[in-house]
Amino acid sequence: MTSTLSTRPAPAPPVLARPAVGPPVRTRPVLRTGARRRRPRLLAPVVVVLGVVLAVVPLLYLFSVSLMGRNELVAGVLVPSDLRWSNWGDAVVGTTLTQAVLNSVLAAVGGALLSLALALPGAWALSRRGTGGRTLLATVMSPWLLPPIVAVVPLLTLLRILGLTNSLLGLTLVYGLVNLPVAVWLLQAFLHRIPGEIDEAAQLDGAGPLRVLTSIVLPLAGPSLVAVGLIVTLLGYSEFLLASFLTQDAASQTLPVHLSLLLGERVAEYGKIAAAAMVGILPVLVIALTLQRRLVEGLTAGAVK
Amino acid sequence: MATDLATGPAAGPAVSGPVPAGQRVPRPRRRAQTWQHRLMVSPLILTVLVLGAYPLVFIVGASLTESTLGNPFQEWAGLASAREVVASSDVTDALARGAGYAVGVAALSTVLGVVLALALSGLRRGGGLARGLLLLPLMTPPVVVAIVWRLVFNPAGGLLATLLGAVGYEGQAVAVLSSPGLALLGVAIADTWQWTPLVMLLVYAGLLGLDREVLEAAALDGAHGLRLVRHVVLPSVAGVVLAAFFVRLVLAFKVYDLVAVMTAGGPGQSTTVPSYLIHQAALQQFDLDRAAVITLLLAVVVTVVTVPVALLTRKVER
Numbered sequence: 124m125t126s127t128l129s130t131r132p133a134p135a136p137p138v139l140a141r142p143a144v145g146p147p148v149r150t151r152p153v154l155r156t157g158a159r160r161r162r163p164r165l166l167a168p169v170v171v172v173l174g175v176v177l178a179v180v181p182l183l184y185l186f187s188v189s190l191m192g193r194n195e196l197v198a199g200v201l202v203p204s205d206l207r208w209s210n211w212g213d214a215v216v217g218t219t220l221t222q223a224v225l226n227s228v229l230a231a232v233g234g235a236l237l238s239l240a241l242a243l244p245g246a247w248a249l250s251r252r253g254t255g256g257r258t259l260l261a262t263v264m265s266p267w268l269l270p271p272i273v274a275v276v277p278l279l280t281l282l283r284i285l286g287l288t289n290s291l292l293g294l295t296l297v298y299g300l301v302n303l304p305v306a307v308w309l310l311q312a313f314l315h316r317i318p319g320e321i322d323e324a325a326q327l328d329g330a331g332p333l334r335v336l337t338s339i340v341l342p343l344a345g346p347s348l349v350a351v352g353l354i355v356t357l358l359g360y361s362e363f364l365l366a367s368f369l370t371q372d373a374a375s376q377t378l379p380v381h382l383s384l385l386l387g388e389r390v391a392e393y394g395k396i397a398a399a400a401m402v403g404i405l406p407v408l409v410i411a412l413t414l415q416r417r418l419v420e421g422l423t424a425g426a427v428k
Numbered sequence: 429m430a431t432d433l434a435t436g437p438a439a440g441p442a443v444s445g446p447v448p449a450g451q452r453v454p455r456p457r458r459r460a461q462t463w464q465h466r467l468m469v470s471p472l473i474l475t476v477l478v479l480g481a482y483p484l485v486f487i488v489g490a491s492l493t494e495s496t497l498g499n500p501f502q503e504w505a506g507l508a509s510a511r512e513v514v515a516s517s518d519v520t521d522a523l524a525r526g527a528g529y530a531v532g533v534a535a536l537s538t539v540l541g542v543v544l545a546l547a548l549s550g551l552r553r554g555g556g557l558a559r560g561l562l563l564l565p566l567m568t569p570p571v572v573v574a575i576v577w578r579l580v581f582n583p584a585g586g587l588l589a590t591l592l593g594a595v596g597y598e599g600q601a602v603a604v605l606s607s608p609g610l611a612l613l614g615v616a617i618a619d620t621w622q623w624t625p626l627v628m629l630l631v632y633a634g635l636l637g638l639d640r641e642v643l644e645a646a647a648l649d650g651a652h653g654l655r656l657v658r659h660v661v662l663p664s665v666a667g668v669v670l671a672a673f674f675v676r677l678v679l680a681f682k683v684y685d686l687v688a689v690m691t692a693g694g695p696g697q698s699t700t701v702p703s704y705l706i707h708q709a710a711l712q713q714f715d716l717d718r719a720a721v722i723t724l725l726l727a728v729v730v731t732v733v734t735v736p737v738a739l740l741t742r743k744v745e746r
Contacts, residue, residue, distance in 0.1 A: 166547070166550070167546075167548075167549075167550030167551055168547075168551060168554075169547075170543060170544065170546075170547035171547045171548055171551060171554075171558050171562075172558075174540075174544045174547070174558075174562055174628075175558055177621070178561060178564055178565050178621070178625070179561055179564065180587075181565075181576045181577065181580055181587070182564060182565075182568070182576065184576070184580060184587045185575070185579065196585050197584050198585055199586075199590035199593060200585070200590075201590060241471035241472075241475075244468035244469075244471070245468055245469050245471055245472040247468065248465050249469070249472075259472060262476050262480070263472045265476075266475075266476070266479035266480045267678075268678055268730065268734065269681075269726075269727055269730055270702070270703045270726065270730070271682060271684075272684060272706045272707060272723070273483060273487070273706075273723050273726070273727065274483040275707075275710070276486070276497065276710050276716065276719065276720075277483040277487065278478075278483070280486070281478075281482070300475055300479060301479065303472070303475045304475065307472060331464055332464040332465055333467075333468075336468070357567060361568075361569035361570055361571075363569070363570060363571050363685040363688070364684050364685065364703075367688075368711070378569070378571075379569055379570070379571040379572075382571050382575065382689075383571055383688070386575065386689060393582075397575070397579065404567075404568055404569065404572050407567045407568065407569070408564065408567065410567070411560070411563055412560050415556075415559070415560045415563065418563070419633075422626065422629055423630060423633035
């Protein structure tokens, strides 16, 4: 098809020949097709630029507020003339912010590693053997469909019995479990793409399922583990509801809990709060921009055949 | 919870992917292999028990007994609290509000996400950078999203007030989050800002997977621009769009962080979504049996709203 197109001259504009039906016909293809015309297409770039502006401006405003004094904020200044980096100092020095960020990172990364370790064998078994098959996959996903508040009180009670409330370990275990369905869902979509012949061959050579998993599937699944791991890490890092119940003392507070408490203070200092929020999201923004490709792979794993 | 079981696989089109290769190997399996497989699947069973079955039993138990947060399951109360809760207009209002909010926010995010995905796929260059920037809201933790939008909506010098002033608006400052009519809209805007990029990304991935030959043939037949989009492109990604809408709907029902940080359910009850109401009942009033009944009702509402979408998604994908 493509070769035919390239040998053929650009087709005459069929627009002229067609009787006018409906609204005036646009000649600009919104999608790029082989039969595209060399005309400036403005709609797509304009929409994208508009979207980028809407996505980025609120975050830039947060950054801007983090450098403002109270007077400037109230006066409706958008870009402060005098940059008050002292807000950032106030947010970090003498507070538990860095501890909170560290706690969030530990719970998120620990939880993600746990999710991956438990999800990989399960996802592989589901994608290859049909062990329990689709019914099991659907069953595993079902807790994800309901709002997490549903499980909060039962989980809180369970952790209290186990003596794991107000501990980072408890939170890490909960994250590992709560994000497991998402990890299984995304991983099995990846694992379907590994040709079955590879592990069948290994089995014919006498490797048992666990051996196939560790020697064949694990190396092949490396990139997808990174992609899925990134997503469950971000989910853990951002999680607020469970953290606000499970970690209430300062030593185990996570970043979202810390930020919500700053807002609850009698006099909310917006400059300082914005600075704390900036400190908290910097790691995420760096990851988002540098590992974008992996993230996109992971996020779209379940959506594309 | 159990009612949702059947809807799981419809959530994403991936299920209709290749059939597991293992199914065409009728080789007799050794017992050790079977056990190893069961071992591999066991964490999944554990998850279902801890996150699905156990909370379900706990909540049904709590709804039928006198229960407080510190001291659940005191004595049998039967349907007393259920009757009380169903009769309470706070609860029915919150459930209706939550369902309306979820459908509205999901629809808005889906429309915007599809438009952005189409625009992104029509770019000749700069797509990578634009995609990276468009993903930033998705990466931002919800509590930070809530802070950002509180600052934007701040009537005393916030971004919105300043921009309105710049275009000549001189009336009273618009206090979005403290006016009963606008607060939920403010939360919805923040929610849409955060999750539209996910819809965009899913649909964009679907667009990249389209058969170019079909598009080219349609273009040769004279379908261009919006006609091409409406008659050829959108029908071919309808399954992906519906699946994205489904995911978005599920996520919109989960909204809690934004409400907790932006409005705390107020002013009045105007932003009290079911998740927040359950939180209030269980953890502020320690009234666990009331919270449990609301939770069960919420599960029913979520199921009733999402199952048709899941079924439709499955049908379109076939």
